[in-house]
Amino acid sequence: MIEVRDLKKSFVVYRKTGTLRRDRTIVHAVDNVGFSVAPGEMVGYVGPNGAGKSTTIKMLTGILVPSDGVVKVAGLVPSRQRVELARQIGVVFGQRSQLWWDLPLIDSFDLLRHLYRVDVASHRAQLDECVERLELQEFLSTPVRQLSLGQRMRGELAAALLHRPKVLFLDEPTIGLDVVSRSKVREFLGVLQRDRGVTVMLTTHDLGDIEHLCPRLLIIDQGRVIYDGALAALRDRFEPFRTLVVDLAVAAPAIVVEGAEVVRVEGPRQWLRFHREHTSAADLVARVAQQVELLDLTIEEPGIEDVITRIYRGESSL
Amino acid sequence: MTTRITARRSLTVLRHNAELYRHLVRARIRAQWQYRTSLTFDAIGSFFLTFIDFLVILALFQHFPRLGGWTLHEVAFLYGVAGLGFSLCDLVIGHIENLGDMIRLGQFDTVLVRPAGTLLQVMASDFALRRLGKALQSLTVLIYAIVVLDVHWTFAKVVLTFATIISGSAIFASIFVLGACVQFVFIGSSEIANAFTYGGNQFSSYPVSIYGAWLRRIFAYAIPLGFVAYFPTQYILGRTDDPLWLQLVGPVVAIVAVGLSIVVWTFSVRRYRSSGS
Numbered sequence: 164m165i166e167v168r169d170l171k172k173s174f175v176v177y178r179k180t181g182t183l184r185r186d187r188t189i190v191h192a193v194d195n196v197g198f199s200v201a202p203g204e205m206v207g208y209v210g211p212n213g214a215g216k217s218t219t220i221k222m223l224t225g226i227l228v229p230s231d232g233v234v235k236v237a238g239l240v241p242s243r244q245r246v247e248l249a250r251q252i253g254v255v256f257g258q259r260s261q262l263w264w265d266l267p268l269i270d271s272f273d274l275l276r277h278l279y280r281v282d283v284a285s286h287r288a289q290l291d292e293c294v295e296r297l298e299l300q301e302f303l304s305t306p307v308r309q310l311s312l313g314q315r316m317r318g319e320l321a322a323a324l325l326h327r328p329k330v331l332f333l334d335e336p337t338i339g340l341d342v343v344s345r346s347k348v349r350e351f352l353g354v355l356q357r358d359r360g361v362t363v364m365l366t367t368h369d370l371g372d373i374e375h376l377c378p379r380l381l382i383i384d385q386g387r388v389i390y391d392g393a394l395a396a397l398r399d400r401f402e403p404f405r406t407l408v409v410d411l412a413v414a415a416p417a418i419v420v421e422g423a424e425v426v427r428v429e430g431p432r433q434w435l436r437f438h439r440e441h442t443s444a445a446d447l448v449a450r451v452a453q454q455v456e457l458l459d460l461t462i463e464e465p466g467i468e469d470v471i472t473r474i475y476r477g478e479s480s481l
Numbered sequence: 482m483t484t485r486i487t488a489r490r491s492l493t494v495l496r497h498n499a500e501l502y503r504h505l506v507r508a509r510i511r512a513q514w515q516y517r518t519s520l521t522f523d524a525i526g527s528f529f530l531t532f533i534d535f536l537v538i539l540a541l542f543q544h545f546p547r548l549g550g551w552t553l554h555e556v557a558f559l560y561g562v563a564g565l566g567f568s569l570c571d572l573v574i575g576h577i578e579n580l581g582d583m584i585r586l587g588q589f590d591t592v593l594v595r596p597a598g599t600l601l602q603v604m605a606s607d608f609a610l611r612r613l614g615k616a617l618q619s620l621t622v623l624i625y626a627i628v629v630l631d632v633h634w635t636f637a638k639v640v641l642t643f644a645t646i647i648s649g650s651a652i653f654a655s656i657f658v659l660g661a662c663v664q665f666v667f668i669g670s671s672e673i674a675n676a677f678t679y680g681g682n683q684f685s686s687y688p689v690s691i692y693g694a695w696l697r698r699i700f701a702y703a704i705p706l707g708f709v710a711y712f713p714t715q716y717i718l719g720r721t722d723d724p725l726w727l728q729l730v731g732p733v734v735a736i737v738a739v740g741l742s743i744v745v746w747t748f749s750v751r752r753y754r755s756s757g758s
Binding site for chain 2: 266
């Protein structure tokens, strides 16, 4: 459904070097990016600020023309077939609205019907479903400017879906949302992908979105894709260590045990770091239990956020 | 056969666009109607404020019996035609001067992900009813001029009056569009465009003959502001300052100007999409 090969985008940036003189530099915002997304797949596209996420999305949606490379979305070339593509895709930019600010929400939906030339019956059916799933009923006739951020974002989602797009691009759809709205949006997106088979590409800073929604993750940094795969595999690959936390019956000096090392001691509680592939948790617990009397134990997995933060900082490399 | 199909298809596109424009503009009007009190005051304000322009002309005639060889009432007619053309254009497309803001706020990106023409969408993004105040003021002056002037009205003159108001609008609209194109490159450069749009309205409200030769060459012909009112009104008023063909060619000039502005707009949008400034 989405096909990207050797995609490049460079911008010419002028940097001031004197009162009048300025230097011309070329910035490679997207540098040889390639991936493909199958129909019905939901992909998380993440990376630090300025990594090239938005630039990629802009090229996929036909806003920007690539400097080089191949892009195909729903079989169309976005830069050349902007209008045809627009009918096939839905776009939600978390930080800007596509709704009519001073009109009731329902009026925006009606205008979008005319913009996308959807017939009344089909529009009605799709609208009813969105209204029900996203619980829009109570504020349908409220002017958009009076909506809360969560309500507005649900409205934006509905607006992007009314013409039944095949591909949905979401740029930071949960930014600034409260916990309830966020889970509502996530739940809806999950349903959408499961029941409708809509292909979804999602950029986000909230890794909770990814954990809840995206089996597949693309990480981009400095214009290049540095990881393409499952979220779980990312953890195994970049963070091979797990931690066993034990509560002892009585405080003791650091346990010495094969396959693990104590990284922290706090009274009767100790933290043992061990490699997920070299040492099995069961063996380790058995070995520890031989030495000391255990009251309780837990195994901690590294947070996905920690893993990704470290990848951004370049601390973990491929 | 194929030409007929192509013709029919472009007619359908045109009809769809007109329909879309109507829906979008109606929504804008509905939105403004929520604040009808402030809208009314705005329009009344603009009605009286623009009368000050006309008072300047009246003041000039206190000192000179004629302006560039034109009498007060003739200038009033010229002023009305030019002002009506400008204010109708301002109503429909004047907000394009905010294109820089649209780009900065990312609203233009939203325009690009929708299945409709970019210029159409930008045009339909507003319809500032308060600008009707200026239109009403120009119309008042025009009617006054028609009443006091002893014009020998023929069918051709009536047609040319309406045609001139429309082509004047179209010429101003192309200047607005071309000015907006500059903003794709230099965001926040709306003042440059203002010199030619609002400044152009001022220029076209007086007989071109009062200006120096160079100013006249640039502003009356190159930027075809002379065709907004000065040349065509000569025909209606029975004046012979300029040759007849120059008096009648205004609508053609307007069509060329509109065509040119659409070409430059298309080119600018393409450039914006590849540079993404």
